[in-house]
Amino acid sequence: xxxxxxxxxxxxxxxxxxxxxxxxxxxxxxxxxxxxxxxxxxxxxxxxxxxxxxxxxxxxxxxxxxxxxxxxxxxxxxxxxxxxxxxxxxxxxxxxxxxxxxxxxxxxxxxxxxxxxxxxxxxxxxxxxxxxxxxxxxxxxxxxxxxxxxxxxxxxxxxxxxxxxxxxxxxxxxxxxxxxxxxxxxxxxxxxxxxxxxxxxxxxxxxxxxxxxxxxxxxxxxxxxxxxxxxxxxxxxxxxxxxxxxxxxxxxxxxxxxxxxxxxxxxxxxxxxxxxxxxxxxxxxxxxxxxxxxxxxxxxxxxxxxxxxxxxxxxxxxxxxxxxxxxxxxxxxxxxxxxxxxxxxxx
Numbered sequence: 001x002x003x004x005x006x007x008x009x010x011x012x013x014x015x016x017x018x019x020x021x022x023x024x025x026x027x028x029x030x031x032x033x034x035x036x037x038x039x040x041x042x043x044x045x046x047x048x049x050x051x052x053x054x055x056x057x058x059x060x061x062x063x064x065x066x067x068x069x070x071x072x073x074x075x076x077x078x079x080x081x082x083x084x085x086x087x088x089x090x091x092x093x094x095x096x097x098x099x100x101x102x103x104x105x106x107x108x109x110x111x112x113x114x115x116x117x118x119x120x121x122x123x124x125x126x127x128x129x130x131x132x133x134x135x136x137x138x139x140x141x142x143x144x145x146x147x148x149x150x151x152x153x154x155x156x157x158x159x160x161x162x163x164x165x166x167x168x169x170x171x172x173x174x175x176x177x178x179x180x181x182x183x184x185x186x187x188x189x190x191x192x193x194x195x196x197x198x199x200x201x202x203x204x205x206x207x208x209x210x211x212x213x214x215x216x217x218x219x220x221x222x223x224x225x226x227x228x229x230x231x232x233x234x235x236x237x238x239x240x241x242x243x244x245x246x247x248x249x250x251x252x253x254x255x256x257x258x259x260x261x262x263x264x265x266x267x268x269x270x271x272x273x274x275x276x277x278x279x280x281x282x283x284x285x286x287x288x289x290x291x292x293x294x295x296x297x298x299x300x301x302x303x304x305x306x307x308x309x310x311x312x313x314x315x316x317x318x319x320x321x322x323x324x325x326x327x328x329x330x331x332x333x334x335x336x337x338x339x340x341x342x343x344x345x346x347x
Contacts, residue, residue, distance in 0.1 A: 015072035022068020026061040034060060047115075051108030059097045066094050092142045099138030106130050126182070128208055170226070174209040177225035181206060187235055192307050196232040199223070236307045245302040245310040247317060250295030252331035257296065261286055263328055267321045268300055275316060277309035278302055294333045 038057065041049040073086050107127055187193050187203050193213065194200035201215040210222040236243065251260050268284035282303035289297045302313050325332060 018072040019065070019068045022071070023061065023065045025068075026064025029064065030057070030060050047112045048109060051112060052105055055101045055104035055108065059101055062097055063094070066090055066097075088146055091145050095138055095142050095145070099135055102138075103131055103134045106134060170224075171209060173226040174224050177227075177229035178206050178208065178211065180229050181211070181225060186233065191235055191237040193236065194234040195223070195228070243304040243307045243310060245304050245313050247300045247302070247314060248289075248297060249300065249321070250292060250297045250332060251325075252333045253296060255296070255330055257288065259328070260298075260330055261288075263324055263330065264298075264300055264321065267324050268302070268317065270320065271302070271313065271317050275313060277305055277312050279305050294335045 034053075034057065038053050041053045044050075070087065070090050073090070107130060110126060110130065181187060187206075189203050189205060191203045192201065193203060195213075199213060199215070199221055201213040201219075201221065204212045204214050204220065206225070209224060211225055211228050213221045213223065215221065249264070251257075264286055265284065268286070272278050272280075272284055279302075285301045287299050287301070289299055300317070302310075302317070304310050304313055322332075
């Protein structure tokens with residue numbers, strides 16, 4: 001203990017000065033030189049350089065600190081084997097910071113790529129896989145730097161892979177189910193889907209195990225990816241945003257169908273002109289469909305610009321058509337049933 005105390009007293013302050021100066025240079029570099037590089041990236045149209053610059057911005061001073069610390073330790077003799085440990089610890093911190101930076105850059109590029117062409121959705125499952133890969137490589141590199149052989153570890157992982165796959169059968173099934181959903185592009189985040197079990201809503205996230213769907217009532221449903229990938233689903237959000245809106249109406253058998261058709265098309269024409277959500281590339285059409293029990297049924301077809309417009313179109317058209325039918329004395333009949341009592345039938 002006395003020897004350590006004498007060593008501290010007799011040690012010069014040069015290593016400390018090196019660390020302070022190196023860190024200060026890092027602060028100056030970030031504030032003056034790196035800030036100009038950041039301004040250049042902000043002014044460019046490509047978002048990839050912003051991703052790289054923002055990722056490095058948070059660690060650049062730390063890298064200067066580690067570099068100056070490495071130089072300072074060269075002038076300090078801790079004795080064997082501590083000299084080697086000091087450099088390995090510095091290298092470990094450097095690898096960890098570079099791993100975090102690589103993760104941020106990779107996830108940033110994934111977001112940029114998904115926004116540009118949507119060929120690979122930026123979802124939790126892909127982000128998780130990227131993070132797991134990058135941090136695993138960083139961890140293995142740190143072990144290797146400390147002289148710990150990673151070959152037995154990799155071998156053990158390979159041997160234990162079968163046992164793990166059996167133990168995590170459901171989890172792996174959900175994982176690959178989620179990957180299948182994303183690669184097949186049957187649905188993506190933001191799509192409005194309806195499932196065979198009756199659930200419908202907006203896809204909020206496709207994760208490792210579950211896909212979350214938010215209903216119109218803001219209820220969130222979590223569905224295992226393996227179940228979702230194997231079920232029948234209807235995706236209302238397609239590449240063609242236009243959405244067909246059929247509206248069924250029934251009129252009395254005593255009605256003049258030519259007159260009914262004329263009035264319905266006039267009302268539909270007003271909706272076509274007044275509502276911005278109605279596609280102007282498709283004019284409303286009418287088709288008589290069937291002789292029902294109490295009415296002659298027909299459909300009016302609109303086309304909305306996107307899914308969700310059908311509620312606005314339905315609301316406006318039904319109110320206007322009902323009012324116009326009342327003015328024209330066109331009857332919308334109620335269902336009629338004849339009830340025969342057994343006693344009356346005997347008499």
